[in-house]
Amino acid sequence: MSEVSEVPQADWEVWKNFMVMRRQLERALERQLQSDASLSMPEHEILLTLFRSKDKQLRARDLGETIAWEKSRVSHQVSRMEQRGLVKRVECGDDARGVWVTLTPEGSRAVLGAMRDHTRTIRKYFFDVLSADELATLKRITGNVLDAIDPPACDELDEKSA
Amino acid sequence: MSEVSEVPQADWEVWKNFMVMRRQLERALERQLQSDASLSMPEHEILLTLFRSKDKQLRARDLGETIAWEKSRVSHQVSRMEQRGLVKRVECGDDARGVWVTLTPEGSRAVLGAMRDHTRTIRKYFFDVLSADELATLKRITGNVLDAIDPPACDELDEKSA
DNA sequence: ACACAATGGATGACGTGTCAACTTCCCGAT
DNA sequence: ATCGGGAAGTTGACACGTCATCCATTGTGT
Numbered sequence: 001m002s003e004v005s006e007v008p009q010a011d012w013e014v015w016k017n018f019m020v021m022r023r024q025l026e027r028a029l030e031r032q033l034q035s036d037a038s039l040s041m042p043e044h045e046i047l048l049t050l051f052r053s054k055d056k057q058l059r060a061r062d063l064g065e066t067i068a069w070e071k072s073r074v075s076h077q078v079s080r081m082e083q084r085g086l087v088k089r090v091e092c093g094d095d096a097r098g099v100w101v102t103l104t105p106e107g108s109r110a111v112l113g114a115m116r117d118h119t120r121t122i123r124k125y126f127f128d129v130l131s132a133d134e135l136a137t138l139k140r141i142t143g144n145v146l147d148a149i150d151p152p153a154c155d156e157l158d159e160k161s162a
Numbered sequence: 163m164s165e166v167s168e169v170p171q172a173d174w175e176v177w178k179n180f181m182v183m184r185r186q187l188e189r190a191l192e193r194q195l196q197s198d199a200s201l202s203m204p205e206h207e208i209l210l211t212l213f214r215s216k217d218k219q220l221r222a223r224d225l226g227e228t229i230a231w232e233k234s235r236v237s238h239q240v241s242r243m244e245q246r247g248l249v250k251r252v253e254c255g256d257d258a259r260g261v262w263v264t265l266t267p268e269g270s271r272a273v274l275g276a277m278r279d280h281t282r283t284i285r286k287y288f289f290d291v292l293s294a295d296e297l298a299t300l301k302r303i304t305g306n307v308l309d310a311i312d313p314p315a316c317d318e319l320d321e322k323s324a
Numbered sequence: 325a326c327a328c329a330a331t332g333g334a335t336g337a338c339g340t341g342t343c344a345a346c347t348t349c350c351c352g353a354t
Numbered sequence: 355a356t357c358g359g360g361a362a363g364t365t366g367a368c369a370c371g372t373c374a375t376c377c378a379t380t381g382t383g384t
Contacts, residue, residue: 007281007289014301015288020230021304022184028311030372042340061362068182073341075364080339097349097362119169126177127169129306137299139176142183144291149190192342204370223332235371237334242369259332259379 025125032121037114042077044118047086047111050103057102059092074101086110187287194283199276204239206280209248209273212265219264221254248272 026041033039039047049066050056058066064074078101081087086107092098103111130138188203195201201209211228212218220228226236240263243249248269254260265273292300 007285011289011297014297014304015284017304017308018300021308022188023230024311025307026184027372040339059362068185070342071361071363072343072365075362076341077339079364092362095350095362097347099363122177123169125307125310127173129310130303134299134303134306135173135176137296138180138303141292141296141300142176142179144296145187145287146179146183148287148291149186189342202369221332232372233333234335234373237332238371239369241334254332257332257380261333 028125029118029121033114033118036117037110039110039114043081043084043086044111044114046077046081046101047103047107047114050087050101051108051111055102056108057090057100060099060101063101081107190287191280191283195276195280198279199272201272201276205243205246205248206273206276208239208243208263209265209269209276212249212263213270213273217264218270219252219262222261222263225263243269 030041033041033044037044045067046063049063050058053066060071060074060078063069064071069077078087078089082089085104087101088104090100090102092100127135192203195203195206199206207229208225211225212220215228222233222236222240225231226233231239240249240251244251247266249263250266252262252264254262289297
């Protein structure tokens with residue numbers, strides 16, 4: 001059905017360059033964050049998410065849902081960050097299975113310290129080099145790709161019929 | 163200079179969705195490769211690169227240069243794959259420091275077996291959901307971003323795709 | 325010929341991410 | 355009330371990627 005020859009060479013170049021860009025962009029952000037704020041991107045993502053939420057804390061479940069991480073990844077990352085003193089775990093009254101992940105003062109300081117430079121970097125590598133038109137197109141593109149990957153509400157059916 | 167307020171909320175949404183898409187796409191490809199061919203993406207990338215090269219082998223240096231990996235990453239990955247029997251190291255006559263990384267018959271079989279399904283998956287999640295116009299815009303976007311991050315690397319890509 | 329920098333690669337330590345297995349707890353059906 | 359399935363998290367094993375460091379070899383200038 002889908003033959004290799006159906007995809008023109010020029011299109012493969014776009015794919016390849018896209019994959020390279022994806023990676024280089026991530027590495028550039030990683031390096032900036034590390035040198036300006038001594039944070040990794042995963043650390044920063046957790047801190048920022050907590051920072052923006054009510055009472056600077058979230059249940060591990062909700063945290064993972066917000067940033068689309070698996071629960072085991074959240075658990076591992078929180079463990080490492082707890083070790084570093086950036087967050088701490090607190091028992092959850094409502095649901096004895098649950099865990100609150102809360103921002104420590106040090107975590108708060110870290111994310112605040114990172115904000116300026118990180119934002120500037122994203123502007124520099126992303127917003128500053130994209131026109132309004134390109135941005136709008138990119139928005140459509142990401143929507144299309146995400147839809148293709150994860151058709152809403154059909155996951156279970158797909159898995160079972162596979 | 164670059165304040166947070168300079169980036170509109172709507173634009174941040176594009177950024178956020180782009181980052182999510184980037185990740186989901188990689189995971190989808192990873193899962194497909196793993197289930198259809200028992201290969202990881204790094205493994206696949208190495209095998210494909212070797213497969214396309216003269217005599218199905220490359221010096222570690224050239225291999226790393228081709229796919230833009232650091233030398234230590236190449237070394238680690240080759241070690242793991244040698245363990246699995248997908249590639250093997252061969253001493254390099256010309257330069258006693260060098261190492262040939264060569265495709266084993268098993269590695270050849272693996273990459274050939276992966277090709278059909280992998281291509282189909284990329285079509286399904288990428289080419290099939292993008293119009294010619296969107297593809298062209300994406301090409302411009304990747305170029306701009308790469309240029310902003312690392313002008314020299316962008317030049318190399320241009321040369322190769324020319 | 326020789327000292328010295330640069331190159332090619334290996335290695336160990338560490339943080340990251342996934343998968344599978346496990347525990348504990350909640351909740352709905354009976 | 356209780357039983358069984360599903361949800362929330364943890365854990366261990368393993369692959370991946372980076373950094374710093376190390377070693378052998380090669381190339382260069384004098």
